[in-house]
Amino acid sequence: MNRRMILYVIGFILAAEGALLLLPAIVSLIYLESAIWSFLITAAVCGALGAVLLLTCRPADTSMYSREGFVIVALGWILMSALGAVPFVISGDIPNYIDAFFETVSGFTTTGASILNDVETLSRGGLFWRSFTHWIGGMGVLIFIMAIIPNLSDKPVHIMKAEMPGPVFGKLVPRANDTAKILYIIYIALTGLEFLFLLFGGLPVYDSLVTAIGTAGTGGFAITNSSIGGYSPYIQWVVTVFMTLFGVNFNLYYLILVRQFRSAVSSFELRVYLLILATVTCVITVNILGTCSSPGEAFRLAAFQSASIMSTTGFSTADFNAWPGLSRGILMVLMFFGACAGSTAGGFKLSRVIILFKAMRREIRKLLHPRSVSTVTFEGKPVEEATISSISNYLAVYAACLLGIFLLLCLDPSAGFEENFSASVACFNNIGPGFGGIGPTSSYSAYSVFSKLLLSLGMLAGRLEIYPILITLIPSTWTRR
Amino acid sequence: MKIVIAGCGKVGTAIIARLVEEGHDVVAVDSSPSAIEEIINVYDIMCVCGNAADDDILAEAGVPGCQLFVAATSQDETNMLSCFIAGRMGAAHTVARIRNPEYNDKGLDFLCQNLGLSMAINPDRVSAEELYNLLKFPSAANIEHFSGNFDLIETTLDSSPAIGVSLAELRRRYDAKFLICAVQRNGNLFIPTGNFVLSEGDRVALTAAPGEAQKLLRKLGIFRKSSRNVMILGASRTAFYLSKMLTAAGISVKVIEIDRRRCEEFSAEAVGNGMFVINGDGARQEVLEEEGLTSTDGFVAITGSDEQNILISIYASTRHVPKVIAKVNRPELAALAEKLGLGSVVSPMRIVANQLSRYARALQNTEGSNIETLYRIMDDKAEVLEFSVNGDFRGAGIELKDLGLRQNILIAGIVRGRKAIIPSGSETIQPGDRVIVLSAGHRLGDLNDILSGEESAAQS
Numbered sequence: 001m002n003r004r005m006i007l008y009v010i011g012f013i014l015a016a017e018g019a020l021l022l023l024p025a026i027v028s029l030i031y032l033e034s035a036i037w038s039f040l041i042t043a044a045v046c047g048a049l050g051a052v053l054l055l056t057c058r059p060a061d062t063s064m065y066s067r068e069g070f071v072i073v074a075l076g077w078i079l080m081s082a083l084g085a086v087p088f089v090i091s092g093d094i095p096n097y098i099d100a101f102f103e104t105v106s107g108f109t110t111t112g113a114s115i116l117n118d119v120e121t122l123s124r125g126g127l128f129w130r131s132f133t134h135w136i137g138g139m140g141v142l143i144f145i146m147a148i149i150p151n152l153s154d155k156p157v158h159i160m161k162a163e164m165p166g167p168v169f170g171k172l173v174p175r176a177n178d179t180a181k182i183l184y185i186i187y188i189a190l191t192g193l194e195f196l197f198l199l200f201g202g203l204p205v206y207d208s209l210v211t212a213i214g215t216a217g218t219g220g221f222a223i224t225n226s227s228i229g230g231y232s233p234y235i236q237w238v239v240t241v242f243m244t245l246f247g248v249n250f251n252l253y254y255l256i257l258v259r260q261f262r263s264a265v266s267s268f269e270l271r272v273y274l275l276i277l278a279t280v281t282c283v284i285t286v287n288i289l290g291t292c293s294s295p296g297e298a299f300r301l302a303a304f305q306s307a308s309i310m311s312t313t314g315f316s317t318a319d320f321n322a323w324p325g326l327s328r329g330i331l332m333v334l335m336f337f338g339a340c341a342g343s344t345a346g347g348f349k350l351s352r353v354i355i356l357f358k359a360m361r362r363e364i365r366k367l368l369h370p371r372s373v374s375t376v377t378f379e380g381k382p383v384e385e386a387t388i389s390s391i392s393n394y395l396a397v398y399a400a401c402l403l404g405i406f407l408l409l410c411l412d413p414s415a416g417f418e419e420n421f422s423a424s425v426a427c428f429n430n431i432g433p434g435f436g437g438i439g440p441t442s443s444y445s446a447y448s449v450f451s452k453l454l455l456s457l458g459m460l461a462g463r464l465e466i467y468p469i470l471i472t473l474i475p476s477t478w479t480r481r
Numbered sequence: 482m483k484i485v486i487a488g489c490g491k492v493g494t495a496i497i498a499r500l501v502e503e504g505h506d507v508v509a510v511d512s513s514p515s516a517i518e519e520i521i522n523v524y525d526i527m528c529v530c531g532n533a534a535d536d537d538i539l540a541e542a543g544v545p546g547c548q549l550f551v552a553a554t555s556q557d558e559t560n561m562l563s564c565f566i567a568g569r570m571g572a573a574h575t576v577a578r579i580r581n582p583e584y585n586d587k588g589l590d591f592l593c594q595n596l597g598l599s600m601a602i603n604p605d606r607v608s609a610e611e612l613y614n615l616l617k618f619p620s621a622a623n624i625e626h627f628s629g630n631f632d633l634i635e636t637t638l639d640s641s642p643a644i645g646v647s648l649a650e651l652r653r654r655y656d657a658k659f660l661i662c663a664v665q666r667n668g669n670l671f672i673p674t675g676n677f678v679l680s681e682g683d684r685v686a687l688t689a690a691p692g693e694a695q696k697l698l699r700k701l702g703i704f705r706k707s708s709r710n711v712m713i714l715g716a717s718r719t720a721f722y723l724s725k726m727l728t729a730a731g732i733s734v735k736v737i738e739i740d741r742r743r744c745e746e747f748s749a750e751a752v753g754n755g756m757f758v759i760n761g762d763g764a765r766q767e768v769l770e771e772e773g774l775t776s777t778d779g780f781v782a783i784t785g786s787d788e789q790n791i792l793i794s795i796y797a798s799t800r801h802v803p804k805v806i807a808k809v810n811r812p813e814l815a816a817l818a819e820k821l822g823l824g825s826v827v828s829p830m831r832i833v834a835n836q837l838s839r840y841a842r843a844l845q846n847t848e849g850s851n852i853e854t855l856y857r858i859m860d861d862k863a864e865v866l867e868f869s870v871n872g873d874f875r876g877a878g879i880e881l882k883d884l885g886l887r888q889n890i891l892i893a894g895i896v897r898g899r900k901a902i903i904p905s906g907s908e909t910i911q912p913g914d915r916v917i918v919l920s921a922g923h924r925l926g927d928l929n930d931i932l933s934g935e936e937s938a939a940q941s
Contacts, residue, residue: 066522156525174483174506174527384514 001478004059006072009152009159011053012145013076017083018046020136021129024087027206028125035123038090046083062153067477069158073142074468077460080141081105084133093126098449105456107133108141109463110344112220112314112432113423113455115445120225124206127223131210134219137463138246138344139187140164147180165465166341167352167391172254186253187344191216194242201234211235215242218345220314220432227440229317233300236317240304244277247311247339268379269340269351273310276350280306280334284327291323302327309334312346314432316440328435335425346430346462348398352391354378359388397466402428405458412451423447427455428462482506482845483547485572487533487563488554489516491810492578492604495830496551497524499838503924508542534563536570545571548844551837553578553602561596568597574844576600576837580718582750602836608783608829609722612806615825616727616779619705619804620698622684622824625856627867627917629896630691633662634698635858637684637824641702649675655700658903659689662893662919663863670862670921672891686858686865688893688917690901708732708779708804710755712772714763714793715784716740716747719808719829723781724751731755732779735772737763764789766796774800783808791818798822816860831857839866842926852926853915863921865893868928870914876932882906887933889921 021043028036084107085100087093094100099115106113107130119127136144140163146152153159156176171179191212198208207223214221224230228239248270255264264270284302285295292298301318308315309331320331338347358376366372375382406424409415415423415437422434423444433440444452461469471477482505486497489511497520500507507526510533511517517528531538533554544550550572552560557579564575579585579601584592593601614624623635638644643651648661652675664671665684671677679685689697698704711727713720716738724734733755738744739762748758761768763784774780780797782790787809794807806825809815815826839855853867870877876884881892881904894917895902895910902908910916918931925931 154525155523157522171527174508174525176525178506 001071002059002061002063002068004057005062005064005153006068006075007053007057008059009072009142009145010076010079011050011057012149012152013050013080013141014046014083015050015054016141016145017080018043018050020132021046021084021087023132024125024129027128028123031124033123033125035087035091035093035125038087039125039129041090042083042086045086049083064153064155064158066158066161067471069160069162070468070471071477072159073162073464074460074472076142077108077464081108081456081460084108084129087129088126091123091126093122098452099445102444102452102456103130104133105459106427106432107131107219107221108137109430109459110134110137110217110219110312110346111427111430111459111463112214113427113438113459114221114432114443115447115452117443117445118225119221119223127221128206128210131214131219131221131223134217134221135191135213136217138217138219139183143180143183146177147184150177162468163464164342165346165463166349167355167394168341168387170251170342172251182254182257183250186250186257187216190242190245190253194238197238197242198235201232201238203231203235211239212242215239215313215315216246216344218243218246218311218313218339218343218430220308222315227316228304236300236304239315240300240307243307243311243313243315244274246313247273247307247343247345249340249342251342266380269354272354273340273350276334276337277303277306277310280310280330284323284330287327288323305331306334309431310337310345311339311343312429312431314426316433319439319441321435321439321441332422332425332435335429335431338429348395348429351378352394355383355388355391356395358383359392394466397470401458401461401466405454408454409451412448414446414448414451423455424458428458430459430462482549482841483543484508484549484551484841485510485539485542485544485547485567487511487539487550487552487560488578489513489520489528490553490555491830492833493551493553494520495810495834496553496837497526499834500841501526503838503841505841508547510538510542534559534566536566539563539567539570547571548573549576549841550574551576551578557581557584561592561598564598565596574599574840576602576840578602578604578833580605582718582721600836600840602833604829604833605718606722607832607836608808608827609719609726611827611832612719612723612781612783612808613726613730615806615827616708616711616732616781616804617730618694619707619779620703623858625854625858625865627854627894627896628915629899629901631688631894631896631901631917632691632694633686633688633856633858633865633893633917634694635684635686636698636703638679638681638701638703640681643679643701644681645678647676647678648673651679655697658693659687659697660893660903661685661687662865662891663859663921665859665862670859672889672919672921684859686863686919688903690903705803706778708777710777711735711779711781712737712769712774712777714780714782714790716743716758717783717785719783720781721747721751723783724756728754728756733757735759735777737761737768737772739763764793769793769797769800774802778803780805781808782806787811787814791821791823794818794823795821798824812861819860831861842924845926863919864923864925865917865919866925868916868918870910870912870916870928872912874910874912874928876910876929877912878909880906881908881910884910885933886931887923890923890931891919892931893917893919 021039025036025039081104085104088100089097142159142163172182195208195212210223252264281303285299289298304317338349339345341349341351409420418436419438423438426434484505485508487510501524509528521528529542544567550567552563560577564577568575580603621634621636625633663686664673710733713736716736727734735757737759741760744758744760780802782794790807794805797805809826810830818826839852843852851869856865892904896915
């Protein structure tokens with residue numbers, strides 16, 4: 001374990017957070033809010049801590065292996081959330097630190113689960129920072145650092161692998177540094193596009209910006225108590241389309257950029273993603289027809305909610321708690337699937353679901369024809385057996401963590417079965433609102449301190465795909481090499 | 482620069498390692514997923530899994546539009562075919578590893594021309610050449626050739642009258658034309674000035690005018706006669722090339738090989754005067770003793786295993802064989818072998834990596850002065866490059882002492898026409914010359930990079 005190298009990279013993370021905190025400070029400056037001081041103070045603290053780490057821990061030995069990558073990502077994210085919560089406490093937006101921590105973890109992990117019952121009382125700067133954490137966490141802070149600081153490490157693959165979700169790791173271009181740059185350029189361009197579309201729909205600049213960054217990270221923090229529900233149908237459709245777009249593998253956007261349209265469109269994962277969304281939208285539309293005033297409205301609400309849940313965003317335009325059981329059941333199942341690998345969305349990831357499904361089909365065929373030999377293929381290529389088994393193992397770890405969180409959550413007497421189960425699923429898959437008492441119109445504020453910390457850990461584990469958090473908790477990771 | 486490398490074996494990996502270090506965008510192609518897994522964790526590159534001669538795979542690797550394509554799979558035929566396809570798909574330059582002796586005779590030029598190859602690399606042949614040079618000149622631990630018969634010799638000072646003498650004094654005392662370019666002491670590299678004093682155990686790199694080197698080393702007390710009979714362990718392809726060169730120079734060769742069938746093949750391929758092929762296990766000391774290890778004056782271990790080469794070479798050293806050379810591919814083992822007291826180590830992978838990095842750098846600057854050769858010396862701590870000077874060089878005609886060289890750069894020699902010059906401060910560089918430059922810590926791509934004030938141009 002190269003501890004100096006870990007601390008050195010974490011120094012970069014804190015310095016980057018310090019710099020990023022200046023953006024909400026600017027927002028507060030524009031609206032002449034006193035919250036500006038909370039951001040400036042926290043930025044100074046982050047900057048100072050980062051500078052101390054960078055100056056004292058410059059490593060002589062820059063060697064780094066996968067365990068260092070995992071630990072850097074896990075510790076970096078926890079520290080970043082711990083410090084990111086400070087401005088809320090200082091400004092008084094969220095006076096309780098544990099609540100603020102939960103809110104910040106929910107932000108960075110792009111979950112969107114909130115403990116706030118009335119978000120409209122928050123300062124403008126605070127609301128911006130809350131949604132901006134989605135944007136930072138969506139693509140990943142280490143990938144951001146990698147994009148701006150070349151030669152962070154001679155083996156950047158290990159950090160990138162640990163922070164980028166998905167079953168198979170692939171680079172767009174040979175150098176990790178350039179890959180990170182391209183990803184961020186696509187990310188910024190798409191966010192900017194959504195901002196323009198929202199602005200065109202008559203939304204104020206502030207609302208457009210905050211909604212755009214909240215969608216981009218597939219986060220789900222909104223700035224009104226009715227989430228997106230209070231906006232015009234046009235705005236709702238724009239958000240629906242962009243939630244869907246941010247759930248698509250970013251590699252496909254790169255393929256489009258380099259004019260390989262055919263291979264981008266022929267992606268099997270993309271087709272399955274769109275097919276599921278279309279099917280689910282149709283079923284829910286029919287199912288909720290009775291509760292809506294017109295078929296058009298039912299279609300809009302169904303499309304919005306399906307896209308929101310499948311892309312793990314968590315915005316809402318209607319209280320889906322009040323929908324019929326079939327629709328709620330479908331939304332619950334969608335929560336597990338998640339969107340495409342390589343996107344900003346959370347969840348189990350569709351590519352894993354597809355590969356597991358194909359492996360399952362093969363297994364059944366093998367029972368019928370015990371001597372049959374076949375290879376699972378995905379995106380036109382054979383999938384290695386090692387990949388299949390690692391996905392199966394991931395499923396086991398995923399299920400174990402989810403059940404563990406659920407059981408521990410049940411210790412809390414303040415909520416019922418429906419709340420506890422949907423809270424575990426919604427937090428672990430980085431969605432946000434659940435069912436029952438934690439639905440889109442209510443919040444997580446009723447949970448105890450222990451439950452909030454537990455759910456925070458669950459959100460981090462879900463965003464970082466479990467292993468980084470698990471590995472950091474194992475003592476033998478920390479032995480000196 | 483965008484480079485695609487097919488084949489992630491030993492040679493491919495060595496090339497990838499060097500080209501990534503030089504800052505190129507590298508895409509690797511290999512048919513084995515495990516080899517790719519291994520390599521992608523170590524180097525910052527992109528990998529494509531598949532057959533290197535399949536145009537779909539090559540297209541996925543981005544061959545259309547790449548500047549350099551290197552085929553280094555284990556099969557010559559695959560390499561030729563994939564280079565041919567890559568060339569047709571739009572790779573600007575293609576390099577193939579071709580090592581079968583049958584392709585490496587007169588027909589090689591024909592192959593290169595018709596397949597559109599820019600260069601063929603043959604690690605076995607280049608390492609045989611290096612081994613041959615070392616056997617002909619045993620005083621050197623390492624020897625590198627430049628044009629105009631210029632040699633750069635690396636040698637270790639164990640007991641020599643030069644110890645304790647400053648370089649300025651040394652030059653005065655021995656009236657030979659030479660220049661000590663670099664000294665490695667306790668793992669640190671120095672580019673010495675006139676008042677630098679040599680001490681025991683120093684490893685020095687020196688250039689000398691042709692013919693002067695032998696005289697000088699004799700005076701310094703580190704001269705040894707060239708080998709007259711050589712024992713080679715392992716009937717590899719390198720052994721084939723080496724024994725051919727040695728027998729042609731009238732040196733008797735004994736090749737020891739454990740595999741009977743290989744022995745038969747070898748004796749049929751490599752026929753020459755004074756050639757013996759012995760079937761026996763060279764790792765057994767009795768076999769070596771029986772075949773006259775003590776009476777040979779050159780011992781070369783070139784089996785497929787680095788570890789075996791090192792161990793048997795150490796044994797040969799203890800039996801007082803005057804010149805012992807081991808082939809060691811893995812760089813970390815090569816450093817270890819030198820610590821264990823092996824004077825000479827030859828690494829085919831390093832030679833190939835040198836060739837490729839020279840080629841890539843020459844491609845990058847098509848306008849400036851061309852790099853003719855590139856070597857790494859002193860455990861890869863320094864580079865020696867030969868440039869041919871053209872009109873673009875800004876220091877032409879200026880006396881060397883006024884040239885304003887960057888730190889850790891030394892002009893080690895100038896070749897003008899057929900004349901080799903050991904430069905003094907009043908010498909000038911003229912267009913048309915070839916200049917040999919030693920550099921530590923800089924990555925030179927053009928001769929202008931040696932001048933200070935050009936920092937922005939060179940990536941150091």
